Amino acid sequence: MADPAPISGQLKELLRLVERTTYGGNRQWTDLAESMGYEGFIDWQLQGEAIDDGGLEDALAEFLPTLTMDPETLSDYTFEQRNFGEVQRDLTLATIIRQIYSPRQLFERMVEFWSDHFNVTINSVQSGYFKALEDRDTIRPLALSSFEDLLIGSAKSPAMLFYLDNFSSTVEGPNENYARELLELHTMGVDGGYTEDDIKETARVFTGWSIRQPAYFNFYTLIHDFESKTVLGELIEPTGMSEGENLLRRIAEHESTARFISTKLIRRFVADDPEPGVVDAVAQAFLDSGGDVRATLKSLLMLPQVRQTLPLKLKRPNEFSASIFRSLEVDLDNGALTAHYQALVAGGQIPFSWPAPNGYPDARAYWQSTNGFLMRFNQAAALPGQAMASSPLLQEASVADGLDAQVNLLERGLRPQGLTSDERRLLKRYSRRLPANQRPAALASWILGGPEAQWR
Amino acid sequence: MNRRDLMKWMALSGAAATAPGWVWAMGEGQSPGERLIMLFLRGGADGLTLVPPLGDTAYFDLRPTLAVPEADALALDGYFGLHPAATSMKTLFDAGELAVIQAAGTTTAERSHFEAQAIMEQGIDPLDLATGNGWLGRYLATLNSGSPLSAVALDVAVPLSMAGLGRALALGEIDQFSLQLDTRTRLILTEMYGQDPLLEQTANAVFDAAQALAPVQALRSGEAYPAGPLGTALADAARLIKSGAGIKAAAINTGGWDTHESQNEEIDGLIGGLGDALLAFRNDLGEEWASTTVLVKTEFGRRAYENASLGTDHGHGGVMLVAGGGVNGGQVYGDWPGLNASALSDGQDLAVTTDYRQVIAEMLSVRFGQSDLDTILGGWQPGPWRGIFTPPGQAGSLSALAAPMPSASTEQAFKLPHQLDLGGLERLSSLGRRVARGIRPVR
Numbered sequence: 001m002a003d004p005a006p007i008s009g010q011l012k013e014l015l016r017l018v019e020r021t022t023y024g025g026n027r028q029w030t031d032l033a034e035s036m037g038y039e040g041f042i043d044w045q046l047q048g049e050a051i052d053d054g055g056l057e058d059a060l061a062e063f064l065p066t067l068t069m070d071p072e073t074l075s076d077y078t079f080e081q082r083n084f085g086e087v088q089r090d091l092t093l094a095t096i097i098r099q100i101y102s103p104r105q106l107f108e109r110m111v112e113f114w115s116d117h118f119n120v121t122i123n124s125v126q127s128g129y130f131k132a133l134e135d136r137d138t139i140r141p142l143a144l145s146s147f148e149d150l151l152i153g154s155a156k157s158p159a160m161l162f163y164l165d166n167f168s169s170t171v172e173g174p175n176e177n178y179a180r181e182l183l184e185l186h187t188m189g190v191d192g193g194y195t196e197d198d199i200k201e202t203a204r205v206f207t208g209w210s211i212r213q214p215a216y217f218n219f220y221t222l223i224h225d226f227e228s229k230t231v232l233g234e235l236i237e238p239t240g241m242s243e244g245e246n247l248l249r250r251i252a253e254h255e256s257t258a259r260f261i262s263t264k265l266i267r268r269f270v271a272d273d274p275e276p277g278v279v280d281a282v283a284q285a286f287l288d289s290g291g292d293v294r295a296t297l298k299s300l301l302m303l304p305q306v307r308q309t310l311p312l313k314l315k316r317p318n319e320f321s322a323s324i325f326r327s328l329e330v331d332l333d334n335g336a337l338t339a340h341y342q343a344l345v346a347g348g349q350i351p352f353s354w355p356a357p358n359g360y361p362d363a364r365a366y367w368q369s370t371n372g373f374l375m376r377f378n379q380a381a382a383l384p385g386q387a388m389a390s391s392p393l394l395q396e397a398s399v400a401d402g403l404d405a406q407v408n409l410l411e412r413g414l415r416p417q418g419l420t421s422d423e424r425r426l427l428k429r430y431s432r433r434l435p436a437n438q439r440p441a442a443l444a445s446w447i448l449g450g451p452e453a454q455w456r
Numbered sequence: 457m458n459r460r461d462l463m464k465w466m467a468l469s470g471a472a473a474t475a476p477g478w479v480w481a482m483g484e485g486q487s488p489g490e491r492l493i494m495l496f497l498r499g500g501a502d503g504l505t506l507v508p509p510l511g512d513t514a515y516f517d518l519r520p521t522l523a524v525p526e527a528d529a530l531a532l533d534g535y536f537g538l539h540p541a542a543t544s545m546k547t548l549f550d551a552g553e554l555a556v557i558q559a560a561g562t563t564t565a566e567r568s569h570f571e572a573q574a575i576m577e578q579g580i581d582p583l584d585l586a587t588g589n590g591w592l593g594r595y596l597a598t599l600n601s602g603s604p605l606s607a608v609a610l611d612v613a614v615p616l617s618m619a620g621l622g623r624a625l626a627l628g629e630i631d632q633f634s635l636q637l638d639t640r641t642r643l644i645l646t647e648m649y650g651q652d653p654l655l656e657q658t659a660n661a662v663f664d665a666a667q668a669l670a671p672v673q674a675l676r677s678g679e680a681y682p683a684g685p686l687g688t689a690l691a692d693a694a695r696l697i698k699s700g701a702g703i704k705a706a707a708i709n710t711g712g713w714d715t716h717e718s719q720n721e722e723i724d725g726l727i728g729g730l731g732d733a734l735l736a737f738r739n740d741l742g743e744e745w746a747s748t749t750v751l752v753k754t755e756f757g758r759r760a761y762e763n764a765s766l767g768t769d770h771g772h773g774g775v776m777l778v779a780g781g782g783v784n785g786g787q788v789y790g791d792w793p794g795l796n797a798s799a800l801s802d803g804q805d806l807a808v809t810t811d812y813r814q815v816i817a818e819m820l821s822v823r824f825g826q827s828d829l830d831t832i833l834g835g836w837q838p839g840p841w842r843g844i845f846t847p848p849g850q851a852g853s854l855s856a857l858a859a860p861m862p863s864a865s866t867e868q869a870f871k872l873p874h875q876l877d878l879g880g881l882e883r884l885s886s887l888g889r890r891v892a893r894g895i896r897p898v899r
Contacts, residue, residue, distance in 0.1 A: 044897045054894025059887050101888045103895045165717040173764030177716040190568055332888035334878045341876050348612030355711045369613045369626035373662045378636050422651050430644045446644050451652035
């Protein structure tokens, strides 16, 4: 049997798009993308929560009861009834299930992006309680909306108010923690043009922004600093809560913010070191659309330079592990969840557990570690064998006629971009002496553990 | 047997898979040499609480609720004290094996965590001089070590300070570092990664490390360390040293020091845990402590005055600690600039009187015999040595020290869940397939 013909440049662009905007491709998603074309696929995925999820959210709500509790019920359930670990467990499970199985793949990618961007570390029962509500009521509903809404939603979320201590910031001694990270990490970037004095003044603006029990934003007039402030060269008259809201709107549309957010989006979807020309174009789309997330993303993904850029991103541990389950078409069961969670533990990427306010790193320099590749090798070696019975791809490969047919079938499922000639040669050489029934899992392990599978 | 036959035999018998590549590079000096443990306190540790300046009246004015009361502090030298939770540090200090450098840090006042850490890890100042690699990495690159375990991060990733030029490995927790591949898989992966110049070295390092760690994993810890990641990392460092695996440097991170709010509730456990872990490490090492140096640094100190959240914001001057058998301990080094308004950095923070590189330079020169500091510190010129370190072989004999007092403060209130409870989720089975079947693009 001959090797499959090389695929066209157009199809390669489309497959790269799938790899960038999802947690990994598979046969079904290759077919979907081919049927829709490049722009059609983007437009489909940008519909986010309008995409029929096949009952996924309903099932999650049924089996993970804390996901849908109102703040009072959840507070009572967590603190009074002492179910301390439940809220973090449910949020973690929902997050990893959605990333692997939801058809709203780009939406889930953006939820993860904003969860990193507006990092809130779960390092206590209290922070887990707040984070779960913020994930449900702020990050998810707004993930594809406008940056300004996200920023204001984050600023008023008990999760962020608690995490960066603004809840206790008063006129008597403003707490600078939120103000600094707001400017450095959430909006303008460290070189965005603000000063230490701007941080101090911003902290004064947000005095009184705090939490009302159990988990609501409240502005407390009595602890607000009612003197005028100057931030980024502009005088702010003491009007109370609107000082902060107006300041958030102002910095949300600042040019430094546009560049900072655009750079991070390109870094997430395309390459660690975004090209200046690409940043210019995406930042312009951000400004032109008033920080509209959909418009900015569409502009990014449609740019010719982006379409032509080869896979330069080393998959992060969660992307790597999720892509294995997706490409093998593994069904949801406890074995898959346990294995995936173990990969996140071993790889150092437990959801919502990065300890600093800058979120999990998004750079090869961090994730290309011995520890990380140990996890990748072990996962790739173990999972296909474990998934043999539940993977339609491996089942079909086990009855395919001959080694070439097996390799070609697995190529279509696991590497639709095409195996390199070296890979194909090695795969055949190493599997030839294996009993036919052991070949599919071994071949899959090698394809998924190899270097090509680490990039997207 | 010719070379071709040998290769074939090795492939079939699995010998090629089990013989670590670095074995061929071994054979140089057998002396274990000097080792460096670099411990980074992430978040900006409050030097004014860790080592309070009890003799400076301005301290008590600036910190009306957070100042460590003189009556509670563990007195050091009549001017400075240690925080009351630092009983184990006090033991090390009194034994002459721990020294404090007060008012140390970066000359440039950089109050962003990430910028300040980037400066300190690269061994530069200011950040404009960024090199992209770390001072520790540049030091390690001057060594000619055959061991794959010569430079390790006891963390999931290699920190910037160690990155760049050497071949530092990230080991995570040593007991978890277990490679589970059959011989055939190991061989094909080796060949495949040989085709990827960006990833090849990492793949080979995984194979080498898994081999080299076996004797380390067989060693058990000799001491009770505080529970938690810091204790585990130092226990792992001790096992690496005691196993004779050829370790030259280990990097350890420990977090939680960003105490903007309710500082007193958080910092007791942090300080107690740090001291207890260091003392346990010292006692665990036995004679090896004489040739081990621990350098403790943090990106900045905290604001001289407290905020209304009973915490402290980002400041400038901080504290460094050094410990080891070759440390001229029992002293607080560094000129004290004072906390009077006129002496503060930008009118708000403790000033820096000792550049953090001064301590690194003296340590590398005196303890590690480095003559080419220009390469490591980018041409920055240190001042005269302060006498913080004694050269190898000149330290007195080690005396027995009591174990850390078990204290409630080192208990971990919250643990990362390493297992997920999946009870009740069996009913979700086949949901994935149902969802996949239902995918219909919205038109």
